[in-house]
């Protein structure tokens with residue numbers, strides 16, 4: 320439990336921890352490559368450690384923090400070097416991580432051994448047919464042990480063939496699972512999405528020497544590979560999903576000015592910047608670096624008087640994880656904000672439409688949860704309330720932001736879930752609070 324109060328203003332600099340999506344992929348591709356990969360800026364959070372743990376169980380040697388905090392040294396096993404270490408079925412615990420569960424299923428499907436992927440109650444109730452269906456079309460033998468389309472997933476490794484797949488959802492996890500399987504397949508694999516999801520897999524696989532093309536704006540094609548070659552070093556940028564809490568907080572707390580350093584601003588992830596600016600947010604890119612595989616910037620955020628907007632369509636996948644923080648901005652904004660086309664929020668670590676609607680309503684916000692989003696009439700003062708975080712890191716951090724402008728006490732029922740993506744969140748937020 321954590322009790323939070325409003326603050327006078329926020330000011331100072333913050334460096335957000337490494338990007339979660341990119342940290343997962345650095346472990347995965349570093350493990351599958353031949354040679355040694357040094358990862359810098361790795362996110363030491365529960366989700367990314369779940370991925371690391373899975374690959375260690377599969378026989379990959381990974382040293383944590385050998386060259387300072389946030390470094391990993393991965394001695395890649397090569398694409399054909401993973402092992403079940405003599406177990407009949409290799410059991411892998413994916414914790415709370417949907418990314419680990421889904422992308423690993425694509426990596427494990429073509430291996431010459433059987434594995435069982437299982438996570439916590441939340442992961443084991445999230446939809447997995449979205450990866451089971453395309454992988455099965457490729458020839459995979461993958462079953463939901465309880466027959467409900469969720470993990471635990473039993474995967475009996477088999478040779479795969481390339482397919483062309485039209486995904487019904489814009490999901491980087493689904494796309495990445497198929498692309499990873501495609502590396503091992505006989506023939507070319509192409510995935511088309513209804514809108515472009517984050518492209519970190521494509522960028523990183525290219526850096527590891529994979530042959531990837533992009534037919535049309537929403538398609539990705541991969542050629543089978545014999546091996547991946549390590550680029551030697553990978554630098555993980557700061558996570559824009561973590562930066563989103565400071566973008567929201569500095570925008571809504573009067574008199575604030577916060578510099579967020581080293582934020583990854585990949586165009587498939589920057590919807591939060593576009594949506595916040597459409598609401599009147601004052602965000603300046605004070606420096607920008609386009610030289611690496613992922614673009615990075617320092618962002619200066621100042622308080623602004625926000626107004627409502629409509630957020631819908633193809634911007635949604637580029638800010639899906641930031642929508643809870645945007646709901647808090649919308650609660651503080653004058654007028655109506657409408658968020659549509661975000662059904663995916665219902666199947667994240669919690670039902671985020673329900674969690675945000677219940678919590679913000681109890682704080683005095685006029686909010687309606689719809690099937691695929693929200694209608695929020697902002698501008699009314701917020702008051703503190705007991706908040707159910709639903710064991711969901713993004714819900715806990717969003718309500719911590721809301722508490723900064725709420726009268727009285729905001730009480731988070733269990734804030735420990737922030738360890739999933741941002742273990743130091745409360746200390747970092749506290750460091751910006753000024754009298």
Ligand code: S3P
Nearest residue numbers: 340418489490491492493639640
């Ligand atoms: C992720 C993709 C997104 C996102 C998740 C991380 C990834 O999920 O919500 O936090 O690293 O590929 P979907 O693929 O389900 O959209």
